[in-house]
Amino acid sequence: MTRLGPVGGLDGDESAPAAMTGLVQAVLDAIALQGVWLAPVHDQAGATLDFEVCAASPDARDIHDRTGKELVGRRVCEAYPAVAGSPLWDAYLRVMETGDPEDVDPYVHREGGDGVPHLSAYGVRLARLHGGLLVSWVRHDREERLSARLFHTERLGHLGWGHWSLISGEAEWSDQLYVIHGRDPADGPFALEHYREIAHPDDVPIVDHALTTLSGSGGPQEFEIRIDVGGEYRHIRATAEVSRDASGQPVEIHGVVQDVTDWRRTADELAEVTQRLEEESQLTARLQSIILPMQDAVPGLQIGVRYFPAETAPLGGDWYQAIHLDHGEALLAVGDVAGHGLAAASAMAKLRHAITGLAFAGHDPAQILVALNRLLRRMRPDVLATSVVAHYRTKDRTLTWTHAGHPPMLLVRGSRVHRLLHPGVLLGVFEDVSYSCAEMRLEPDDLLLMFTDGLIERPGRDLFEGLDILSAAIAETVPRVPPQDRVAAVMEALAPSNTGDDTCILVARILPNSLEVF
Numbered sequence: 001m002t003r004l005g006p007v008g009g010l011d012g013d014e015s016a017p018a019a020m021t022g023l024v025q026a027v028l029d030a031i032a033l034q035g036v037w038l039a040p041v042h043d044q045a046g047a048t049l050d051f052e053v054c055a056a057s058p059d060a061r062d063i064h065d066r067t068g069k070e071l072v073g074r075r076v077c078e079a080y081p082a083v084a085g086s087p088l089w090d091a092y093l094r095v096m097e098t099g100d101p102e103d104v105d106p107y108v109h110r111e112g113g114d115g116v117p118h119l120s121a122y123g124v125r126l127a128r129l130h131g132g133l134l135v136s137w138v139r140h141d142r143e144e145r146l147s148a149r150l151f152h153t154e155r156l157g158h159l160g161w162g163h164w165s166l167i168s169g170e171a172e173w174s175d176q177l178y179v180i181h182g183r184d185p186a187d188g189p190f191a192l193e194h195y196r197e198i199a200h201p202d203d204v205p206i207v208d209h210a211l212t213t214l215s216g217s218g219g220p221q222e223f224e225i226r227i228d229v230g231g232e233y234r235h236i237r238a239t240a241e242v243s244r245d246a247s248g249q250p251v252e253i254h255g256v257v258q259d260v261t262d263w264r265r266t267a268d269e270l271a272e273v274t275q276r277l278e279e280e281s282q283l284t285a286r287l288q289s290i291i292l293p294m295q296d297a298v299p300g301l302q303i304g305v306r307y308f309p310a311e312t313a314p315l316g317g318d319w320y321q322a323i324h325l326d327h328g329e330a331l332l333a334v335g336d337v338a339g340h341g342l343a344a345a346s347a348m349a350k351l352r353h354a355i356t357g358l359a360f361a362g363h364d365p366a367q368i369l370v371a372l373n374r375l376l377r378r379m380r381p382d383v384l385a386t387s388v389v390a391h392y393r394t395k396d397r398t399l400t401w402t403h404a405g406h407p408p409m410l411l412v413r414g415s416r417v418h419r420l421l422h423p424g425v426l427l428g429v430f431e432d433v434s435y436s437c438a439e440m441r442l443e444p445d446d447l448l449l450m451f452t453d454g455l456i457e458r459p460g461r462d463l464f465e466g467l468d469i470l471s472a473a474i475a476e477t478v479p480r481v482p483p484q485d486r487v488a489a490v491m492e493a494l495a496p497s498n499t500g501d502d503t504c505i506l507v508a509r510i511l512p513n514s515l516e517v518f
Contacts, residue, residue: 020130025055034060035136036071037129040096048093050075051133061139063111063120082111091126092133101127106140155179158259164192165252166215166242180236180259182229192253200226200233214242214253224260235264298322298330300394302509304487308454308495310502317348317385318452318504321355328394331359334450334504335387336406347383350375351427355389365389365402366435369424373404376428385427388450397442397510402435407456407463410471412447412490415479417471444512445483447490449474454496454503470494483509 024037038051056071063080076092077084086109091102105123121140126133154160160177164170171189178185181198195207203225210221220241226233240255303322317337324330333355337348354375358368368389376383388409390401401409405426411418422438442448456466477493478486487507496503 021054024129024132024134028055028057028060031057032059033057033136034138035134036060038076038092038133038135040132041075048096050077051092052076054132063109080109080111082109088124091124095126095128096133099128101125107137158262159256160258161254161256162189163252163254164189166250167252177257180229180234180257181227195225195227198227198229200228202226210238210240214240215250234259234261236260298324298508299328300397300511301330301392302484302487302511304491304505304507306491306494306505308499308503308505310454310499318454318502319348319352320450320504320506321352322506322508323356323359325359330392330394331355332390332392332448332450332506332508333387334406334452334506335385336452336504337383337385339383347376347380347385350379351385351387359391364437365391365400366437369402369404369427369435370433373427373430373433377431381428383428386453387427390448390450392442392508397444398439399442399448400437400439402437404435407451407453407467410447410449410474411442412449412474412478412486413443415475417475419467419471442510444510445486446510447474447478447486448506448508448510449490450504450506450508451494452502452504454501455494455505457501 021037028035028037035057036053037055039054040048041050041052043049052075053071053073056068058068060071061067062071077089083089086107088104088107088109091104094100095102103123103125107122107124109120109122111120122137123140124135124137126135128134154174154176158176158180160174160180162171162173162177169191171191173185173189175185177189183190192211195211196204199207206223206225210223213219213221220239222237222239224235224237226235237258237260238255240253242250243252243254245251301322305320305322307318307320317339319335319337321331321333335348335351335355337351351372354372355368358371363371369387372385372387376385385404386406387404388401388406389404390399390409392399401420402422402424404424408422409420411420420438420440422436424435425433451470453463456463456470458466473493474490477489481489487509490507491505494505
C-alpha cells in the first residue's frame with residue numbers, strides 16, 4: 001500500500017498540510033515560471049515510489065500540453081514513465097535526501113505517442129520545500145521547434161517577412177526573404193525605395209502607389225509586381241501594413257512577400273492550354289457539322305439522326321447518311337472508322353462522300369461496300385472500318401441491305417424488336433472481297449434502327465448482351481407513344497453505353513403513305 005509523505009498529511013510532521021499546499025499554490029500563481037510542487041509517495045517501508053503534483057503554476061506545461069491545474073493530482077512515473085530510472089529521477093531522490101538544490105541541464109526526455117515529440121530537451125531546477133519538491137523547468141527545444149516550423153512554412157510556401165523602421169531606417173528580414181530576392185544575407189536588407197530600381201518598368205507605378213499610401217494615412221496594401229532577380233523577372237505578391245505611434249504617425253512597415261512565379265507561369269500555361277482546347281473544340285464542332293450535316297426529308301420515311309462525340313476525343317470516325325435518291329428511293333447508312341481525331345475523321349469523310357456518289361450511280365448496297373473496301377485499301381491501308389448500308393424503295397416498301405463487320409440493324413414492328421442479320425467482312429482487311437444483299441418487305445409504322453457500337457459496347461460486356469439491353473429499352477418505349485412520335489421517343493431513350501467512343505444513331509419510320517407530313 002502506498003501513502004503520501006508529509007505534504008499529503010498522512011505522516012503528519014508538519015501542521016496544516018492543506019494550508020501549506022494552498023500557500024505554495026498561491027506563490028506559484030504569482031511567479032512567471034513553469035513549476036510544480038511534488039509530494040513524495042511512499043510504500044509501507046518508507047521508500048519513495050513516486051511523486052504526486054500538489055500545486056502547479058498557471059504557466060506550467062507538460063510534454064502532453066497539459067497546463068496548470070490539469071497537472072495537479074498526477075503522479076510523475078504514471079504520467080511520464082520515461083522519468084523513472086532517469087538522471088532526473090535520481091536527482092529527485094538526492095534533493096529530497098540532502099536538501100541541496102540541483103540543476104539538471106540538459107535533461108533529455110524520450111517519449112513516444114501520437115502528437116508527442118520523440119525527443120525533448122529541458123533545463124530543470126530542483127529544490128526541497130516543506131517536505132516536498134519544488135520543480136521548475138524551461139523547455140529548450142520549443143523555440144527551436146517553432147523556428148523550424150516557421151522556416152519550413154516559409155520555404156514550402158515561398159514566403160518571407162520583413163520589417164522596415166521609418167524612424168531609424170533599420171530593417172530586418174527572414175532568411176527566406178533573402179532567397180526570394182536572390183540576395184546574400186551578408187549584404188543585409190535593402191530599403192523599401194530599392195524596389196523602384198529592381199521592379200519591372202511597367203510595375204514601378206504600383207510600387208510608388210503602395211509606398212506613398214503606406215507612408216501616408218492609408219491602410220494595408222496588397223499588390224503583385226515583377227522584380228529583377230539574377231537577370232530574370234520573378235513575380236512576387238506582397239502584403240504590407242504600417243504601425244503607428246500614439247499620435248498616429250507611421251513608425252514601421254511590416255510586410256509579407258511570396259514568390260508566385262511558378263504559380264503565375266502555371267496559370268498562364270493553363271490559360272493558353274484552355275484557350276487552345278476551346279479553339280480546337282470549336283474547330284472540331286465546325287468540322288463535325290460539315291462532315292455530318294442535318295439530313296433533308298426523304299419521301300416515305302420519317303428520319304431522326306443523332307451523333308454523340310466521345311468525351312475524350314470529340315472528333316471521331318462514326319458517320320451516318322440518309323439521302324433521297326431518284327424515283328422515291330433512299331439510301332440509309334451508318335459506318336464506323338477505327339480511331340479518333342483528324343485521321344479517323346478524314347477517312348470517315350472520304351467514305352461518306354464516296355457512298356453518296358456510288359448510291360446516285362445506281363450501285364446496290366453490296367456493290368457500294370465492295371467499292372468502299374477498294375477505296376480504303378488504296379487511300380488508307382492503315383485504316384479499318386465497319387458499315388451497314390441499306391436501300392429503300394418507297395413504292396413497294398422494299399428494303400435491301402448488307403453489313404461489313406457492323407452491328408445488325410434492328411427492326412421494330414409493333415412491340416417486338418428483330419435483328420436483321422446479314423454479316424460481311426470488315427472494310428479494309430482484304431484486297432478483294434465480295435458482299436451479298438438481303439431483302440425484305442417493310443410495313444407501315446415499322447421502325448429501322450442503325451447505330452455504331454458505342455451505343456451497346458461497354459468494357460467487360462458482350463456485344464450481344466448490349467443488344468439485348470438495347471432491344472428491351474426500345475420494346476418498352478415504343479408502345480407508350482403514337483406512331484408519329486416514336487422516332488423522337490426512341491432517340492430520347494437511347495444513350496451511349498461507352499462515353500469513351502463516339503456514337504451515331506439513325507432511326508427511320510416507314511410512313512403509311514407518302515403524303516404524310518412530319
